[in-house]
Amino acid sequence: QHLHTTLVASAAHLAEGRPDLATKVLDQVGGEQPVLAVAAARARLAAGDPGGALRLLDPGGPVRGGGPAVLVRATLLRAQAAHTAGDTATARRLVVQAVAEARRERLRRPFREAGPWVEPYLAAVPPHHPPADAEPPPVLVEPLSGREHDVLLRLAQMMSTEDIAADLYVSVNTVKTHLKSVYRKLAVNRRNDAVRRARELDLL
Structure with missing residues (x-):
């Protein structure tokens, strides 16, 4: 089963409230690709297994070597685990860390995917003011098919x-x-x- 198909199937199971099936689909693939580790951690967190999720999200573990989007998502999931455990201080610190990394790469989607729990933490993050001579954001020449x-x-x-x-x-x-x-x-x-x-x- 191809990686993209597996990730789509896992996300569909999660959206339908079936984290056990999402985990099963991901476990069938095997390997330690960073993007798979993040997806598996999200499924375990949804299943009420924050310990299992955090083991997958350890910076020295499977997520190591992932791209910026993978690392931002991993950091947000660690923040969500802390939030669920009532450790708001750690959750706040991790959200700030995720925002800092995302700003460097201009990533926004991971925060939309995170869910409503992250909104109060984002509201508390100090606003970012780019320097006056910063380059304007890029513009798409033509929409992709x-x-x-x-x-x-x-x-x-x-x-x-x-x-x-x-x-x-x-x-x-x-x-x-x-x-x-x-x-x-x-x-x-x-x-x-x-x-x-x-x-x-x-x-x-």
């Missing part, structure tokens, strides 16, 4: 061109064509730059 967004999502998961093609049931040449279009619309020339720009534009 649905298939281009599918390719971009898998690009952010560090999948190879061949893996993306297999996952989407298209040819490698088709994926390359979509990638060229994505690069053009994001005004970049490399994969890493495309992922970073997409995060800045809140496309991931």
Whole structure:
């Protein structure tokens, strides 16, 4: 089962209030990919197992080496575990840490995904005032098509061109064509730059 399909299935089970099934789907994949560890921790937290969630979220554990979005989500889940345990001081400190990391990468989606518990903590975070000479936020040249967004999502998961093609049931040449279009619309020339720009534009 492909990584993206597994993550979607797990999220669907969680949305339906079935964290046990979400955990089961993720456990079938195995491995220690950071994005899987975060998803598994979210499922365990929803199932009432904060200890199991925190073991997965340990900075020296499976989440190590994950990208900024993975690390922000991991920090927010640790904050949620502290909040659930009534440790508001730790929750507040971790939310501030997540906000600081997210600001560097201009990430917003992890906070929308976190749920209503995080809102009071975010309200207490001091406002951020960028320097007057800061660069303006990037603008998308042209909207991505649905298939281009599918390719971009898998690009952010560090999948190879061949893996993306297999996952989407298209040819490698088709994926390359979509990638060229994505690069053009994001005004970049490399994969890493495309992922970073997409995060800045809140496309991931």
